[in-house]
Amino acid sequence: MPALPRLPVVRELIKIYGISAKSELGQNFIFDKNITDKIVSSAFISPTDVLVVEVGPGPGLLTRSILDAGARNVVAVEKDARFIPTLTQLTEASEDRLKILHGNMLKIPHTDILNAANISPPSLTSPSPQGNLGDIHIVGNLPFNVASPLLLQFLRMLSQRKGLFGVGARVRMTFMFQKEVGKTLTANIGTEHRGRFSVMAQSLCDVRTIYEVPSKVFFPVPKVDASVVQFVPRMDNTLDAAEYEMLENVLRYFFTKRRKTIGNILNRLAKRVPATGPLLPALLATGQAYHQAQRPENLTNEQYGEIARWIRKREIEIPLS
Numbered sequence: 001m002p003a004l005p006r007l008p009v010v011r012e013l014i015k016i017y018g019i020s021a022k023s024e025l026g027q028n029f030i031f032d033k034n035i036t037d038k039i040v041s042s043a044f045i046s047p048t049d050v051l052v053v054e055v056g057p058g059p060g061l062l063t064r065s066i067l068d069a070g071a072r073n074v075v076a077v078e079k080d081a082r083f084i085p086t087l088t089q090l091t092e093a094s095e096d097r098l099k100i101l102h103g104n105m106l107k108i109p110h111t112d113i114l115n116a117a118n119i120s121p122p123s124l125t126s127p128s129p130q131g132n133l134g135d136i137h138i139v140g141n142l143p144f145n146v147a148s149p150l151l152l153q154f155l156r157m158l159s160q161r162k163g164l165f166g167v168g169a170r171v172r173m174t175f176m177f178q179k180e181v182g183k184t185l186t187a188n189i190g191t192e193h194r195g196r197f198s199v200m201a202q203s204l205c206d207v208r209t210i211y212e213v214p215s216k217v218f219f220p221v222p223k224v225d226a227s228v229v230q231f232v233p234r235m236d237n238t239l240d241a242a243e244y245e246m247l248e249n250v251l252r253y254f255f256t257k258r259r260k261t262i263g264n265i266l267n268r269l270a271k272r273v274p275a276t277g278p279l280l281p282a283l284l285a286t287g288q289a290y291h292q293a294q295r296p297e298n299l300t301n302e303q304y305g306e307i308a309r310w311i312r313k314r315e316i317e318i319p320l321s
């Protein structure tokens with residue numbers, strides 16, 4: 001893979017184009033290539049990926065590291081038009097390995113990304129088995145307030161096998177989060193940070209922190225440190241799309257009552273929705289460690305999955321809080 005030619009330093013480019021970080025867009029840039037190289041190597045971005053989608057490339061230093069790692073086919077989606085000229089230069093320098101799309105990753109049709117990447121999946125409507133197409137890697141240092149909604153959207157799409165998740169590729173995701181959010185996403189059962197997000201992400205993916213980033217490497221310096229978290233879809237996931245959607249509701253219901261016990265939460269639910277009355281006895285009958293005196297953070301991902309499956313099978317609607 002040809003190396004990138006010498007390019008102006010990103011910090012200088014920003015000066016030349018007179019671009020300043022917009023705090024309302026959550027823009028905190030990384031100007032240290034050692035850091036972006038480390039993110040890319042910890043994420044295992046490789047020339048064998050059929051596609052790397054970078055979300056929010058900004059001035060493009062992480063993009064350079066991705067290209068330097070030998071990625072063959074990169075599509076970067078950037079919302080802020082001010083960066084398009086510098087990114088377009090990078091497209092030329094990369095001999096077209098990089099394509100730029102100007103848009104909002106939360107809204108852009110994934111077919112636009114696949115078209116830009118020149119990938120024609122077998123069929124976008126009838127998904128083929130995961131892995132046939134190879135590996136797709138979605139990666140991004142995004143504003144903290146965009147990374148979480150984007151992850152939730154992607155988890156749902158993964159459960160539905162839609163968009164990039166429905167083309168028969170194995171799709172890994174690597175995103176930067178506020179350190180505290182990273183702790184929640186990776187939190188084990190019974191720990192302080194365990195929450196709704198932990199179970200949602202871990203039910204569908206193996207989740208781990210691959211790199212810790214101190215706040216001082218960003219410009220401007222944000223108030224908190226960050227961590228890069230990677231999500232690899234679990235091959236042993238048994239939840240279908242409807243069950244995952246129910247899981248989202250179950251988790252919302254349980255974790256808005258995180259100080260209550262499981263017994264209390266299920267008894268309250270049974271009073272509001274009588275059809276859920278047999279749920280607690282059914283769970284206790286599984287012989288697993290369902291202790292009524294435990295709290296929401298003490299249930300495993302699998303136990304929440306069973307609750308969602310039980311409710312979904314009976315087509316019961318549960319309240320959101």
Ligand code: SAM
Pocket residue numbers: 025026027028029030031055056057058059060061062077078079080083103104105106140141142143146
């Ligand atoms: N990746 C660059 C870096 O590491 O220096 C920039 C990081 S900055 C925290 C986030 C970037 O994401 C900005 O360039 C911002 O304009 C872009 N962005 C914000 N929301 C976006 C969205 N919904 N879709 C695409 N890009 C977005």
